[in-house]
Amino acid sequence: MSSPPSPSPTRWFKALRRPRVEDVCVKTGVSVCSEVLRRARAAFSAGRTAQDTFRMAQLEALVRMLMDHECDFVDALGRDVHKPRFETVMSELLVVKNEALHAISNLKKWMEPQRIERDWSTALDECVVVNEPLGLVLIIGNWTSPLQLCLVPLVGAIAAGNCAIISPSETCTHTAELLHRLIPAYLDNECFHSVIAAAHEITEKVDLKFDHVFFFGDKEDGIKVAQAAARTLARVTLVLRVKNPCYVDSQCDINTTARRITWARFHNAGQSAVAPDYILCHAEAKENLLQALRCSLQQFYGTDPRESRSYGRIVNEENFSKAKEQLWRSGKVIIGGQVNEMERYIAPTVLTDVMESDPIMQQDTIGPILPILTVQDADEAVAFINSREKPLCVYAYSSNNKVISKIMNETSSGSFCSNDSVLQSVMVGLPFGGVGASGMGSYHGRYSFDAFSHKKSCLLRSTQIECMTVLRYPPYEDRNLSLVSLASFLNLKSQGWCTIL
Amino acid sequence: MSREQKAVERARKAFFTGRSKSLEYRITQLKNLQRFMQERQKEIAEALKKDLKRSEFGTSLYETLGVESEINLALKKLKEWAAPRPVNKSIMTISDQVYIQPEPLGVVLVIGAWNYPWAVTVGPLVGAIAAGNAAVIKPSEVSSHTSKVMEEFLPLYLDKELYPVVTGGVKETQELLKQRFDHIFYTGNGMVGKIIMEAAAKHLTPTTLELGGKSPCYIDKNCDLTIACRRIAWGKYSNCGQTCIAPDYILCDPSMQDRVIEEIKKNIKEFYTENPLKCPDYGRIINQRHFKRLMSLMEGSSIAVSGEHNEAECYIAPTVLRDVKPDAKVMQEEIFGPLLPIVTVNSVDEAIKFINQREKPLALYIFSSDKKLIDRMIAETSSGGVMANDCLMHFSVSSLPFGGVGDSGMGRYHGQHGFDNLSHMRGVLLKQLKMEAVNKMRYPPHTADKLGWARFFMVRHVDFGSLGRMAMLALLVVFAAVIIQRYFTD
Numbered sequence: 001m002s003s004p005p006s007p008s009p010t011r012w013f014k015a016l017r018r019p020r021v022e023d024v025c026v027k028t029g030v031s032v033c034s035e036v037l038r039r040a041r042a043a044f045s046a047g048r049t050a051q052d053t054f055r056m057a058q059l060e061a062l063v064r065m066l067m068d069h070e071c072d073f074v075d076a077l078g079r080d081v082h083k084p085r086f087e088t089v090m091s092e093l094l095v096v097k098n099e100a101l102h103a104i105s106n107l108k109k110w111m112e113p114q115r116i117e118r119d120w121s122t123a124l125d126e127c128v129v130v131n132e133p134l135g136l137v138l139i140i141g142n143w144t145s146p147l148q149l150c151l152v153p154l155v156g157a158i159a160a161g162n163c164a165i166i167s168p169s170e171t172c173t174h175t176a177e178l179l180h181r182l183i184p185a186y187l188d189n190e191c192f193h194s195v196i197a198a199a200h201e202i203t204e205k206v207d208l209k210f211d212h213v214f215f216f217g218d219k220e221d222g223i224k225v226a227q228a229a230a231r232t233l234a235r236v237t238l239v240l241r242v243k244n245p246c247y248v249d250s251q252c253d254i255n256t257t258a259r260r261i262t263w264a265r266f267h268n269a270g271q272s273a274v275a276p277d278y279i280l281c282h283a284e285a286k287e288n289l290l291q292a293l294r295c296s297l298q299q300f301y302g303t304d305p306r307e308s309r310s311y312g313r314i315v316n317e318e319n320f321s322k323a324k325e326q327l328w329r330s331g332k333v334i335i336g337g338q339v340n341e342m343e344r345y346i347a348p349t350v351l352t353d354v355m356e357s358d359p360i361m362q363q364d365t366i367g368p369i370l371p372i373l374t375v376q377d378a379d380e381a382v383a384f385i386n387s388r389e390k391p392l393c394v395y396a397y398s399s400n401n402k403v404i405s406k407i408m409n410e411t412s413s414g415s416f417c418s419n420d421s422v423l424q425s426v427m428v429g430l431p432f433g434g435v436g437a438s439g440m441g442s443y444h445g446r447y448s449f450d451a452f453s454h455k456k457s458c459l460l461r462s463t464q465i466e467c468m469t470v471l472r473y474p475p476y477e478d479r480n481l482s483l484v485s486l487a488s489f490l491n492l493k494s495q496g497w498c499t500i501l
Numbered sequence: 502m503s504r505e506q507k508a509v510e511r512a513r514k515a516f517f518t519g520r521s522k523s524l525e526y527r528i529t530q531l532k533n534l535q536r537f538m539q540e541r542q543k544e545i546a547e548a549l550k551k552d553l554k555r556s557e558f559g560t561s562l563y564e565t566l567g568v569e570s571e572i573n574l575a576l577k578k579l580k581e582w583a584a585p586r587p588v589n590k591s592i593m594t595i596s597d598q599v600y601i602q603p604e605p606l607g608v609v610l611v612i613g614a615w616n617y618p619w620a621v622t623v624g625p626l627v628g629a630i631a632a633g634n635a636a637v638i639k640p641s642e643v644s645s646h647t648s649k650v651m652e653e654f655l656p657l658y659l660d661k662e663l664y665p666v667v668t669g670g671v672k673e674t675q676e677l678l679k680q681r682f683d684h685i686f687y688t689g690n691g692m693v694g695k696i697i698m699e700a701a702a703k704h705l706t707p708t709t710l711e712l713g714g715k716s717p718c719y720i721d722k723n724c725d726l727t728i729a730c731r732r733i734a735w736g737k738y739s740n741c742g743q744t745c746i747a748p749d750y751i752l753c754d755p756s757m758q759d760r761v762i763e764e765i766k767k768n769i770k771e772f773y774t775e776n777p778l779k780c781p782d783y784g785r786i787i788n789q790r791h792f793k794r795l796m797s798l799m800e801g802s803s804i805a806v807s808g809e810h811n812e813a814e815c816y817i818a819p820t821v822l823r824d825v826k827p828d829a830k831v832m833q834e835e836i837f838g839p840l841l842p843i844v845t846v847n848s849v850d851e852a853i854k855f856i857n858q859r860e861k862p863l864a865l866y867i868f869s870s871d872k873k874l875i876d877r878m879i880a881e882t883s884s885g886g887v888m889a890n891d892c893l894m895h896f897s898v899s900s901l902p903f904g905g906v907g908d909s910g911m912g913r914y915h916g917q918h919g920f921d922n923l924s925h926m927r928g929v930l931l932k933q934l935k936m937e938a939v940n941k942m943r944y945p946p947h948t949a950d951k952l953g954w955a956r957f958f959m960v961r962h963v964d965f966g967s968l969g970r971m972a973m974l975a976l977l978v979v980f981a982a983v984i985i986q987r988y989f990t991d
Contacts (some may be wrong), residue, residue: 089955260942417931
């Protein structure tokens, strides 16, 4: 379990300057994508993915791929975002592995047709719900968690018996290239493909007609994907970035709170879609929180985070410039604020005196910048949260359960976590997804399987008991309408009104 | 501000007051809806008679019984459906609360259809109310009398602001679609379905689309043909074939065709007399446009039974077409009328291939006494739902989710599925600010040892009984103590 020595920051910087994916491999254009789609559809129609043995073998191969190439993934993510080995293993590889193992051990159960409880109105029938694969799934990953966001949905798609095309984000060039190289080496070459798409080509790919499209990204692109999917009646799961609020109450263990927030906000150099994006801090707790944040940052990354092996870098020049702008044009820097252009380094930064109109509050958070806004109480926090779009996550830190309940019950979000952050987004047992502007549909564990399945209702009757069905046939006029009253009465007692039918 | 915009804004304001969140309020509204269905039977039946020439018995059978059943079920089960749903925990969350909380979405738009206006407009409304939403109800203008009844009487029973009825045609619907909703529930055809989904996408509004398609009906050699044909005739010609899950066309062996035609002819006579034009139980085509469409579909195919029609009355007799070719006009679109084509296939393999070459339908019907054959067809084809040895009835079982797949739609409803479909299932994790020692392994500075412990703790969740939970908790405390002692003596 010993890790190879991490290079010094200077060598990391040189690694970050390595060639982009255009030089490493050819991006997959729309015409190549059509060809790949055709092959995947043919493989699906041939019934290749139908058997549980096939699906399990693919999932096992995926686990092997992660284990065999752990060092390669660590290396690739290190080059892309200076991601420490610990974070790559914990938040990327282990999360996917967990999902795959969970799917493998539950697959038979999930695939079982669900027998519907019969009551006396359906006693003579067989009612089952059969889980059917949809067909062909398109998975569009995101640079914030390039492995997790491609491979966790892929686990669900495979388990549900679909063929899939994954599109890793080209922003993390080395990770994309590695996935592009490894997928054909481990997974069935006809059923599963990797294409590397430029952001502007994504809707053209969606237009090629898939049965389900999984997209993780920002709201504007999400709308384009949804509109393209509408043109072909493709189902969608959209997980979209909308700023996640985090309320910090006056009654809480401020040191633990600060530590958990620091971990969530600044891992991966703040490049996360599920971390708290801004703090709504109770006025009485603000000074203590700032102090505690300083302490935690010192504990985690030392005096100069630029020298820490545990601290990342911004993924590319474009994001670095945007993040720098946000930092300089929003509020006041109270902690951090240092940048280094050559390394695309931004220090863990906390802002105060932030206005809602500042860039940091209006744009997606793409770096390690944590704005703190002051509120007088939980009511004000709730009003603020509700004045904005429904976020992916709402967080609340308090030792008072009434406050937690209030924040939870009076707001809406994809998910909710109290007294911690991020964890609810990687749990295999909880559905994770957005609502309203933060998306639609959910995934993880069983919910991934369900998202990529069609639940087909089957009502199987015999032709034996025809006398029972006679009452529904015309002519009606001379039928005693009291039979209708009988039906209504029986209605109340059963789950289906086909009692006498 | 347009009338539609006003209605939506009022509904949203009413939703934000929070009154639809309380279970008591939802139950009151559902009970009021129940009273409406019971007290206004006469008005409902009269309107349906004018719109679709539906008989009174037909109204109960096909519309109001179903909706009443849905309301009853919702009243009985609402508390259970709306309660937090616990999930399995892992070692890391053993001392936390982890569950899924169903929440209302907000303002739902229900766009109804004209063929079973109560079932497909008020049916989804039951789910919307049960889930705690506000709902804007847009009945189909084609069933204009029913639409008027909804507009006039629903506000007398339901909360006027939370559940407004907005009537109108294409223009009004387009105006509604410009507004922002939290879910749109549409029943109708695929072309309009795509337009609605695209309009919804602008606001990132999820949609449930109950669309149509050509629902195939396979008749195996091995089945009681008399009963099969009776059930098919009933399923096909009820409501004059204007049912989204009507058996659209028959697939059978050539040797069976004549007998199938005979049996269906016999049943038509039994149900609708020698002259269905005069029979009070036989409906009409909804309007001239659809009448003309159906007449043109018959072109190029041989008529085996009837084919009689009367343009002034929008009447087409129950008709069977024989030896229909796959490329015939009648096989190119959903029929939605009383024309029943028979396409002959030589084997079940050919039937499966035929079905799979076409878009996924809303329903598949299989008539056979061979269970293996039924299982095979279920496994080797895809459709919204499957019904063996009968027609239409799977719509009526509330515990079965009803909906389409592929071109036949997305999303589902009936019973709890209606509730879940119009709720947001929010993942909730409630932790305490304690046991921080366990968390320390995830904090920087990262070390190989910490990674080792992290790998250990991030196992898959296991199903624990309460005793198992206690044992695991004890184990966790021991581990935490070991970690603190070994690594973190401050």
